Amino acid sequence: MFQYYFMLGLRSLRRNPALTALMVLTLAVGVAASIATLTILHVMSGDPIPHKSDRLLVPVIDNGPLAGYTAGEEPNDRQLSYRDASNLLANKVAERSTALYGISVAVEPARKELPLFNARGLAPTSDFFNMFDVPFRYGAGWSPAEDKAAADVVVLSRQLAEKLYGDSDPVGQRLRINSQQYQVVGVLDKWNVVPRFHRIIGTPDGAFSDEDELYVPFATSVRHEMQRNGNSSCSSDIAPGYQAYLDSECTWIQFWFELRSARERGALQDYLNSYATEQRKLGRLQRQAPNKLYDVREWLDYMKVVGNDSKLSAWLAFGFLILCLVNTVGLLLAKFSVRAAEVGIRRALGASRREIFQQFLIETTVIGMAGGLLGLLLAFGALALIAMQSKALTVVAHMDWLMLLLTFALSVLSAVLAGLLPTWRACQTTPALQLKSQ
Template sequence: MFQYYFLLGVRSLRRNPALTALMVLTLAIGVAASVATLTILHVMSGDPIPDKSNRLFVPLLDNGPTEGYTPGDKPNDDQMSYPDAINLLNGKAGERRTAIYGIGQSIEPERKDIGAFTAGGLAVTSDFFNMFDVPFLHGQGWSPAEDKTGADVIVLSRKLSAKLYGDANPVGQRMKLGGLQYQIVGVLDTWKVVPRFHRIIGNDDGAFEDEDELYLPFASAIRHEFQRNGSTSCTGDVTPGFQGFLNSECTWIQFWFETRTAADRAELQSFLDSYATEQRKLGRMKRAAPNMLYDVREWLDHLKVVGNDSKLSAWLAFGFLILCLVNTIGLLLAKFSVRAAEVGVRRALGASRREIFTQFLIETTVVGLVGGVLGLLLAFGALALIAMQSKALTVVAHMDWFMMLTTFAMAVAAAVLAGLLPTWRACQVTPALQLKSQ
């Protein structure tokens, strides 16, 4: 019987084609607007590393001055000073740890058809790649021993490797970066993390920036005095020179811990508190502010990666969908009202109200399916237009299988919801009155 009613629903689309087209278009526009906004919110608020997001932690230590400070104020900055980063690296807390800062250096390719250009990347420690499950296409990262010596080795992104060496495996070759020779030890596979949680601060597009182009040892970048590419916050006097800057309380480094299990968070917090206590004995961290630990999801919330504007846009889109549903209800009432005679005849021939209700509800489901297909196409178009607005939106304005299925489910659910009142009204037709009017 369901198949029969479904075929009747398909045929009913040809009745009053103008009215049917208006219903489908109204429903499709409402669904497309909602799904496009919901897709962006879904991508922005997703867990970028679900297998270990509760084992990766950002520590925040407040090393700001006491002048103008009121207990309970926000920390001095969301980054860390060089002395603290080195101390935490040497402290051996957690299973892995890494310090990160952005760099930008000129590359002088050996290929004559490519001129010198500037590439951006990160100075990190060897634990970085295992901590964040970074995929390799060729080679591997460098060793902890090379961390200690500040070896001049480098890992390239797949895109940069293709630009410099084509499809060849460049591992073992040397390249010129910032006027210095670096040996290539690895090439990453495509690694697009959304949101880009490991390095949000100091980027133009924050959590939705494209991949970094290269990675080199933190100690090597420091040894060669590579300038930082990112934000820096200084609250006190800084001695002139690069070493003076390193010794200062300026915050410019992102730090991450990885613990063996989520339960080790308490132990890591205890280590952080003990470290801050020792530093206060040395005359630092005079604010005595609480020392914070954020896992990945908490870190994204702390930095407000999904802002109130994005949430408000989603609510407005759903409000628009409700408005479209109200219009669809009116159109369905008009469509079903002209079929009162048909309903009356069917009731007189023995059809129950339940059968009439089922038939008309399946017809509205067919409208929902057609509206879902059109809504999906309109949603793809809307996302393409949104992606054209900025580089950051290009990263988030794409639809996955989950959102595709959501589009159809939303369209069908919206159509069924809109069809409940018109279908119920159709079932109330009195057969005797309709037959008498004929």
């Protein structure tokens, strides 16, 4: 019976092509608008590293001046000073830890046809690659011994490696960076983590920036006084010179801990509190502000990766979908009302109200499927237009299998909901009145 009603539904689409097309288009536009917005929100608010997001923690230590401070006030910056980052690295209180900051360097290709160019990079410690499950195409990251020695080694992104060396394996090659020779020890594979949670601060598009082009050891970048590429916050004037900057309270370094188990978070918090107490005895951290730890999901919320504007846009899109459903209800009422005579004859021949209800509801499902297919195409088009607006939107404006299924399911469900009232009205047709009018 379902197959028979389904075929009737397909035939009904051809009875009034203009009205059918209007219903399908109305439903498709509403679904496309809501799904395109929901897709972006879904990508932006997803857990980028779900198997260990509760074990990766960011410390926030407020080292700002006491003057002008109000208790409970948020710190000026969520980064650490060089002194705090170095102390946390040296104490090794977690399974892994890394300090990192952005750098900008001049790359001198060995290929004569390529001119000198600037590259955006990152200066982390060796634990970085294992902490964040960074995939490698060739080679690997550097060792802790190379961290300690501040060795001149570099890891390239896949895009930069292909630009410099083509498809060949460049591990072991020498690359000139800032007039210094660096040995290539690894090449990353494509690493499209979204949002790019490990480096939200100091990038052009925040959590949705492009991948860094190269990576050098944290200690190496400090030894060579590489140009910083990111945010820096200084609460007071500092003496000239790079060493004075390192010794200052300027915050410019991001820091991450990785724990063996989320249960160790309390012990890490106790360590941070003890560390702050010791630093206060040295005349630092006079604000007495609480030291905080944020896991990945908490960090994304704290940094407002998904802002209120994005959430409001999603609600407005679903409001638009409801408006489209109301219009679809009116069109279905008009479509089914002209078939009152057909319903009356069917009822007179013995069809029950339940059978009439099933027939018309399946017809609305057919309309929903047509609207779903068209809505899916419109959603792809909308996402393509959104992606053209900026690089950050290019990262988030793509649809995965979950959203594909959700688009189709939402369209069918919307059509069924919109068809409940018109279908119920059609079932109330009195056979005697319709037969008498014929």
